[in-house]
Amino acid sequence: MQLKPLSRLLGPKPHISESPYLSLIPKTSSPGMSAKVDLSTTSYYVVASVEMGNTTTKCILTATNLETGKTYLLNKTVKMSRDVRPPKEGEKVFGKTLDGKKLTRESVGELVKQTLEEAHNAAGLTIKEDLNFVVRSTGVVAGFARPDDVGTFILALADGCIKAGVPPKNMTPAMNKENLNPRIRKFSYLDKVFFDGAVASVLPPMGSTGVEIVANEMEGELATAGIKEAAKWAGVDFRNPVCSIDFGTTLKGRITNDGFPYAKTIGNYCGLAGAIPDAIVRGSGLVDRKFGNVLDITKHEKPGLLTEILNDRAIEEHAKWAHELIQIEVVPDDRNWWGTVPVNPRAARNNGVILIGCEVGENGKDLPLLNEVGASLIKKYNVNTMLATLDLVSAMIAERLLKKALENNLISSKTTIGITGRAGITGDKPALILQKVAEMGLFENPNDHLVFCDDGLARGAAVMARCMNSLGTPKNPLGGQRGGKCIMGARMKLQNAGKKVES
Template sequence: MSHKPRMAETPSVRLIDLKSKSKSYFIVASVEVGNTTTKCILTATDLEKGTTYHVVKTVRMTRDVRQPKPGEEVFGKTLTGVELSRESVAELVKNTLLEAVKKANLDIEKDIHFVVRSTGVVAGFDAPEEVGEFIKALADGCLMAGVPPRNMTPPMSQENINPRFQKFSKLNKVIFDGAVASVLPPTGATGVEIVANEMEGELATAGIKEGAKWLDVDFRNPCLSMDFGTTLDGRVISPEEPYAKTIGNFCGYAGAIPDAIIRGTQLVDLELGTALDIFDEKPPGMITMFLKGKKIKEYAAHLLEKISIEKVPENVTRYGSVPVNPAAAAEIGVVLIGCDVGTNGSKMDELTELGAQIYKEEGLKVLFAVIDEVMAGIIYRLVEVAQKEGIVFPETSIGITGRAGISGDKPKLVLEKLETLGLGDKIEEKVVFVDDGLARGAAVMARCMNSLGTPHNPLGGHTGGKCILKDRIKLQSQ
């Protein structure tokens, strides 16, 4: 059966409206340094309606970051081996942020109300806690760009919020207690992070919740989110109220897999090249798919044989190159689900070799069709493992974001494969595909930190349920 995927794309707001005194736009800058790209995306939330709009986006290739200077400490690398220092990352962040603000014709101090920063560069770290150093480098860059420190931390009281937005804030009723869109982070009593890119998973989940609003899909708890940037992140969320728990985490490789395959074409740099460099938005035509469909599935099956998707073993400290703490996860009842190629990428070269063979025999169009089939198969297997672990409920919605999960023909293939898992009728109403999940999530996190909720259009709570503001007030009063 053919399904029509539900794809959320944020409408753009007119730049002239951002400074209108009759509108209450809360403008947030999301700054993310990933393994492949470094982005700054500005969003504007209409606090009257609770809807978030796109303002501008600037994207740079992370591989173009300047090399560390003599005397600077290299504290991490990207998946492709690009060395990073605190100073070089800070400069990259500053320049990317300033470019976005200039493009929008805004003032960084007066017009940008909040800045949220995150990173997907986790492969070069030895433990989840070390990501904290990277976050400090991101903060340095924001400060160098002229962001006031108050615009990067939660306000202490309603009086500390921009006077223009105080009437929308519920901070005098509920404080920010760490829950973003009514989901608690999986740190537990130990306080130990269980996966290095936890914040990315948090933002992606919140961003998918916001993106689903544009599709009239109630993507609240329980839900399952997956972000297919270069590395994989995401969460599985329980149905509890007022705060749900994170009961599952995803980690490992995502976009790094098509990147490795596409390097076999030798059309991109053999070390730093990515599928983005030559990506073609137009999928193969109907005739090509009819003639090559069986061959495409065979090639995809060969590639998938090299890829492991499983509950992360408890005896590892790194899975799919991402630092993890499975023991801490088990202690607090969180299921870690990972995607690896061999052991920490040991079979990536085999993906490249197969990519070269497919390209030589069938050409680029078919190779991209194979990649779509592979990524759809990975998504299917990730959900299947979560289902077998008992953390997918009948009412669980599924959200997917990230370049390697929503591009090309992947959404249609994903729906066809997920339908076989028995997740319920009308699979297209349970699965959403969202662009820029991290940036959307940054806007949601900024609103949560400032208690800028919209009870008439809630992001938190249970699917089909009411706003949880009263329950939160009662809980915090206890």
């Protein structure tokens, strides 16, 4: 294996989609904002993605142009989840982050309320007048006993939204077009098709008893939908069959077939992702030993090409060392957790879904051993070499995840791959992952089957909100098959025939 640091300069550039910002006419005091768009007189649909993960808590405001289907960023407010306040006397602890921060319904609600309000104030918007919909999700699953226990967390997120002034009707699908804001009502197809659980024409996997087969399934669903929207900006046709990988602190994602009008989920990813490079940097002495993460370093330091050329052998050796501790395999039936994530592999198998997980020891217990990799890099080299090593570690994880999917006949030359999440799209990771995908020999033109995007989950929240309210764009569809047409007609035929959609 060779690092080939010059590959990103000499080879094709990876398709990276970044959300463009939309400037608004501010309704509240926001110095420096340019007045360009008045939401009250346009076809923009404003959605807030509220998410509390193991590392960050975010409120990302997006505005989708319902005429073109393209989504823009209005504001991104990010806080560190480690800063959630401690439980107060009498409050019930219902879970914890991967790093052990205890969570109560009240503490989560307060953090969400604050984050939501700050995001709207920064964008010059009001929650009651401008916000059309809120989608809530969480990647915090380390303290849960079962996949379906995540429901308690979603309720805590709802508490925070309601306390911030979000009307409950803006968190649930509309029953008919008349329930929608008159400004966007004309863009809805609720009189033709109803929301039946498929987001961007992909059905979610459910266990045989109706419970989720992996605790952060909704995050995987949102990331997949978000990459579909992001790919529009990058010029890549990311429609079924697809493979999405979200490299947040925990790993999520899904693999679909080419079913029509709805694709089925045939593979799911779970376990650890960004937690792995976080564990490496915690051994460097540059961040807090327990709660520190890569974000604490990358806001000050970034590796360069010279670092990779001079230290390529050291980078490879340390990346291989890290991967000696990393297991990537199909999750065995007897496991209830994989990489701190509650899973139900038996239900997955019974439902025709293969669960692929990334693990370090049993249930993440060997993560502290990765501290030694970071300690060695800092002692012998420098912080830039360590960051370059993290890029290669992530690229090797992506390669192993894809090879495992290929071994189990989950992906083929028809599949398009989408990557999102901080541990998959930053630094030189896109170039390195493109290099490894090319080396797999699966695609004639690998760059046409690979796309990277920021904020996949938040983009997916905007897509889910549109799907729930049938706000489609038939001339520029997100759903359906790669190279195919809109599935509106097929959905109408299916629903009007009264057929039951099987997941």
